[in-house]
Amino acid sequence: MDFKRNIIITGGAGFIGSHVVRLFVNKYQDYHIINVDKLTYAGNLANLKDIEQQPNYTFVKADICDFDKMQQLMQEHHVDGIIHLAAESHVDRSIKDPFTFAHTNVIGTLTLLQAAKNYWESLPEGYKGKLFYHISTDEVYGALELTHPEGLESPFTTKASSEHHHAYGTTFFTEETKYNPHSPYSASKASSDHFVRAFHDTYGMPTIVTNCSNNYGPYQFPEKLIPLFINNIRHRKPLPVYGKGENVRDWLFVEDHARAIDLIFHKGKIAETYNIGGFNEWKNIDIIKVVIRTVDRLLGRKEGEDMQLITYVTDRKGHDMRYAIDSRKLQRELGWEPSLQFEEGIEKTVRWYLDNQEWMDNVTSGDYQKYYDSMYKNR
């Protein structure tokens, strides 16, 4: 079948990637979506069970650092778009093992860029109609100061903002903020962002970079704060709060990030950077309390009874104090607006994890890694 577009999405078996793959496969049935994922510990094909039989979807188990394979896939599928999400993504792991982060995030991105360059430059039309879209993080900008620990009324809001509209400082990350990464994870993402821009500036490759704030929602690996804590509360295990729990993160529902990626892929301006976030800042300890109350209520426990599970532990090394994204450019230029208010999003998220205990049990037991063998290996 001839497709209108052939798009590689890397890291599509991960948390955000699976939402992007699902959105594109369902919404654009005239596009061929090729999900390229190595299936590291973070990749889980069960995240895509509902779309895996669709005729416009192909899964390829491959490493983005494998240059020949990336080149071959681009040629074989006449790829004209790449949405690049594959990465090592957990800050705590990067502190223990920075080399894996440099390898996947820097060399992997460079490998994809060079493979795309060779393929696209070999075509008669060259870069016309092509796009390399790189998904990055707000962590590349470093940390903002927490000048107002009690919170100010936020000067900006979106539909994603919580009812409490708090900002914990007066500065925000804009697209002009200087890069100042602190963790090995954010240093590797910053480096990959620079390579993407260098391929535009040097070779004229059409590229876009977006930097998003913390995502939450279904299918997130339970090493990250929200799914880890939901599962621990359910099993009445301690909740390890780093430091004093005063660090601030800016939370966006994952499907709203996926919708932003769709919009930017189709309408974004080449060589631009867009920040993505919903003006929804939370101190860790406050969001943890919301999660505890929600889990307790949905499990029919006395609301708040699991507060006693909060356990303050040694802080993360180099723990960034505050992230807060200014996403007004994306709203102004492309009309992006999140669809869900935080209160709805967190309720939906907690409910999803509680309703999908089998998914969680498969991930925590390691059984999810057998899914590829049963579904794909002998095809």
Ligand code: NAD
């Ligand atoms: P994740 O860890 O859940 O998923 C990463 C995926 O990449 C996994 O499926 C994994 O198997 C795959 N992968 C890893 N190494 C690979 C390799 N060498 N070759 C092919 N595939 C490989 O990550 P996530 O949270 O979904 O993040 C996706 C992207 O979005 C990352 O680039 C991350 O930096 C960025 N990001 C994440 C957040 C967030 O809050 N999670 C926010 C902003 C940006």
Ligand code: DAU
């Ligand atoms: O800002 C975007 C980034 O958000 C993404 O680029 C990363 O890929 C993603 O992992 C996320 O990074 P964080 O480090 O902010 O997310 P994490 O869920 O690991 O932690 C959120 C906050 O909660 C952070 O301040 C550390 C704290 N924390 C985390 C864990 C796992 C705890 O206090 N206890 C914990 O057990």
